[in-house]
Every structure is written in C-alpha cells, then in structure tokens.
Amino acid sequence: MITPQSHSRIAAAAALLKEGGVVAFPTETVYGLGADISNLSAVRRIFEIKKRPTNHPLIVHLAGLSGLSRWAHEVPEQAWQLADNFWPGPLTLVLQRSHHVPEGVTGGQDTVGLRVPDHPVALALLNVLGPEKALVAPSANRFGRISPTTAAHVREELGEAVDMVLDGGPCRVGLESTIVGFDGETVIILRPGGIPLPALAEVLKDRVIVSGQEKHAVRVPGALRSHYAPETPLELWPSELLSHRTLELGAKGLRVAVIAWSDQQMDHAENKNIVHFSLPAEPVGYGRLLYGTLRRFDHERFDHLLVEAPPDEPGWMAIADRLQRASCAAQHDE
Ligand code: TXA
Ligand code: MG
Secondary structure (H helix, E strand, O other): OOOHHHHHHHHHHHHHHHOOOOEEEOOOOOOEEEEEOOOHHHHHHHHHHHOOOOOOOOEEEOOOOOHHHHHEEOOOHHHHHHHHHHOOOOEEEEEEEOOOOOHHHOOOOOEEEEEOOOOHHHHHHHHHHOOOOOEEOOEOOOOOEOOOOOHHHHHHHHHHHOOEEOOOOOOOOOOOOEEEEEEOOEEEEEEOOOOOHHHHHHHHOOOOEEEOOOOOOOOOHHHOOOOOEOOOOEEEEOHHHHHHHHHHHHHOOOOEEEEEOOOOOOOOOOOOOEEEEEOOOOHHHHHHHHHHHHHHHHHOOOOEEEEEOOOOOHHHHHHHHHHHHHHHHHHHHO
8 A cells, every 4th residue: 555655755755766867666576676666877886886797688667558559569469478478477578679768778788677566655656757757777786686575675785875775565476587589489487586387387387388598698687596695504405304404503503594495393492502584385385485484594694504405396396496506505615
C-alpha cells in the first residue's frame, strides 16, 4: 500500500532522478539502484558506485507492457506471451534493443534486458517519471555481493554514495528476476530466478526451454561462477553429511552457523560455537529469507557458514544456483 508519506517520497525520488540523481528503490525481487536511462552521467555513476565493470549490461525497468515496443524491436511472439503472463513480475526478457536504448546501458551489446517490476512503489515511481522514461537498475549491492532485500541492507551496502533510498519494506520474492533470452523458437534461461521453472514451462507448453549460459556469449555477471557471495566461507552440504561436517568443524573450536531447511536433528547442543538456523522447507519462503539470513550470519563473524543443499527439484533451481555461486566464492578465497 502507498501512504501519503510514501507519495511525497516517490515524488522527491522522481525529481532527483530527473536531475540526474541515483536512487535505490524496492522491487518485488531485490532493491535496485536506479537512474534515468537517458542520463548517461547518472548511468555511469551506477557502475562506479557498484564497482561494476562497464561491459556488464543493466536491466531496464518499465511501467508497463506497452514499453516493450518502445525499448525493444523484433519482439518474438514468445516474448509477448511471457510478458502477458508474468508482467508485472520477476521476469526479465533479453531482446533486440531499439535505438532508444543508449549503448552505455547494454555494455555495447545489441540486446537489452527489460522487465516490469511488481512492486507498488517501483510502479508508482515509473508512472510519475512518465511513459517516455525508464529506469536502469542493477541490484543495489557492491559487485559480486549479496543483493539487498531491505532498505537497511542498501544503506549498509552503499551508504552515502546514493542520493536517496526509497523504503518499500522487505522484498516479497527475495531472489533476483528470472532472465530469459530468445533464439528462434527456443527460450533460453540465462539466470534462474523469481519465476520458477515449472511456471515458465506451463506457459511455453511444447516450446523448448534450455538452460544454456555457455552456449550464449552474453555477459551476465550473475552467471559468473562466483557471485552473490557472503564474506564468510560458505559450504554447501547434502542433508546426510551436514551433521558430520558441523561436528568436525565444531571439534576444531571453530564458530559455525548451520542453515538448514529439513527438520533433521543435530547432536551439537553441547557446543556453544555452533548455531543452528532453520529456513522454510518450501522454495517461496526459503527464497524470501535467504539473502537476509546470509547477510545476518555474515555480520556475526562465524568462521564457517554450512548450508544444507536444497532439494534437487525444478522449483528450487534459483536457490540452488545462488547457493552454488556463494559457495564457489568461498572456495576461491581459501
Ligand atoms: O530482479 C532483478 O533482476 C533485479 C531488480 C533490481 O530488478 N536486478 C538485477 O540486476 O538483478 P543486476 O544488474 O544485478 O543483474 C542483472 C543481470 C546481469 O547479470 C546482467 O548481465 C543481465 O541481467 N543482463 C542485463 N541485460 C542483459 C542483456 N542484454 N543480455 C544478457 N544479460 C543481461
Ligand atoms: Mg546483481
């Protein structure tokens, strides 16, 4: 719900954006770091603030479906169908960019990622800016780190570097959008995310969905092996080995946080260095809480985060992907 107070904050944010400011705003997935697409110095500031290489493209956020034909061209039928079904929502479509999209936004690529966020504050902000405008926004974290799912996380990540943080409460989805590209009749998942694979498959029916990052030489930082990472080394363990590994580290006197979803019992009540935390055993609730949980335990300066590997099921794909990358980063650091 939008209160009169948030109305005036949104108006102030829109004014800042029109003057070339950089404003963090809530979406249903994670908080974004927004700039007016047509203001190149503001777009450049986003890369600087995030410390993100300039050849990594930004997602363009639109107020509604009609923006598709303004910002993209040669839009395939499947893209219209997906937009129809999932917008506003956590789905980004990578399409041929139109001449309205400046090169600096797409890292020099001839495609553009577009989405309509499903959050009242983001939509209100886009509507105040008007139909000719769009907001480029990466997740509002430093490059490679965990995306923020509350306004407090954004402040903690970026501090005074941003001109304003619009607070829209905790993000409902908690994981970034699903990104898809198109290759003829084929829809390619470039990054699993907020729209679960089974929901996409249901709409696309017999059309093939391929998860094929290797095949497509696009630059997707979310597709780097190590990304979405806490600073504390994170290990991912199958349910049946989790307890053993916990006790092994605990016996060395290390401080360990165990993040689990199943209700298996662990016999470490005696060891004060071991903290056990449960996340929901279904992917929607788990996804919503994951980043905040990793962030919290990262702050508490444990020696290790041990995470129970998620179930090997399509609905858990985005969670498995993020945890895999978070654990890769830990391996690299060692
Ligand atoms: O849920 C989300 O998608 C959030 C919210 C703020 O909308 N945004 C987000 O942005 O996660 P970012 O920049 O952190 O990740 C966007 C991903 C990057 O991996 C980027 O490379 C990819 O989208 N991307 C953007 N445009 C692309 C394009 N034209 N081709 C391939 N990948 C693209
Ligand atoms: Mg990001």
